[in-house]
Amino acid sequence: MANGGPEIEQLIQLMARLPGLGPRSARRAVLQLIKKKDQLMVPLSAALDRAVAAVKTCEVCGNIDTASPCGICADPRRDNGMLIVVEDVADLWALERAGVGAVKYHVLGGVLSPLDGVGPDDLAIDGLLRRAPEFGEIVLAINATVEGQTTAHYVTDRLAGSGARVTRLAHGVPVGGELDYLDEGTLSQALKARTAI
């Protein structure tokens, strides 16, 4: 039998679907929420309501923000010197935390993965081809996994006619590693030592 009534059981099941939380840690998280009802559960509930209402995907770059175009695309201090292409919003946020400079971004929304049925039409490649001619340099900051490298090759081929200079992050990124788990110094170094493809 479920403990704590259907409302609590449902909350546990939803929390258990978040990355990093299994069933046991979801139960502990929900108990913590309930124990700190006024300091944590009520504010979290309100914050979720506000986020549900406010969150948008930027129609230019694919970033997640509360406006579209997002704060980065609309930032007048950023020029079109460098467009950094990432798999995922988490990677964009990691590069911003690393303070890589007044750059802009393009979120592909994944990598090519025939086994998972992810083809070129499932990624934001057409949007990238439209934006590419506006930029001096396109930096592919795609995870150093097999699928990431395949995607980088594919994107490079598609960009060949655009006249844009295409580079990739330097091999400071560990092979098989994921950008979002790197420390900020490594990310900065890898961008500084980027190489032509």
Add this chain to the structure above:
Amino acid sequence: MANGGPEIEQLIQLMARLPGLGPRSARRAVLQLIKKKDQLMVPLSAALDRAVAAVKTCEVCGNIDTASPCGICADPRRDNGMLIVVEDVADLWALERAGVGAVKYHVLGGVLSPLDGVGPDDLAIDGLLRRAPEFGEIVLAINATVEGQTTAHYVTDRLAGSGARVTRLAHGVPVGGELDYLDEGTLSQALKARTAI
């Protein structure tokens, strides 16, 4: 600068206060929520609203449920043969998942910890003393930590005049371990082999 606007940043900061989630995993969890807005974020927001409105602490045993007395205290299939005393609601839920039988519970709400300023008045000991005479046996299912053992000794002394038979879980519980992390078979075994104090 914060990524994603103040609504998203605030959500990340609240999620990071849950046990098991640090700042990085909170960001990943929030991104997952946003990506699965309709399947995950909207239902979680609604479930939190419902839980905030519905959750109560049982005035009899200290369990968390949507009614007081809770479903366990109100369950007519449970008699007063055995009252199991636990530190925390998480331990009560763990024992219920282990299927330990038609028992009742009493949640102390912590353990004695002079260094943290937790004394007898901070725990639900008076309520336990009131309930004790109704029960055939009081089982102390308190974590096998130093503070847990100190608390068990203290509770046993206080129960001495009540005439109740006081037992503890068998030493199948690893020394220094926490109940909530044990597998269900170990918990069942430890209850079956309980010993008089």
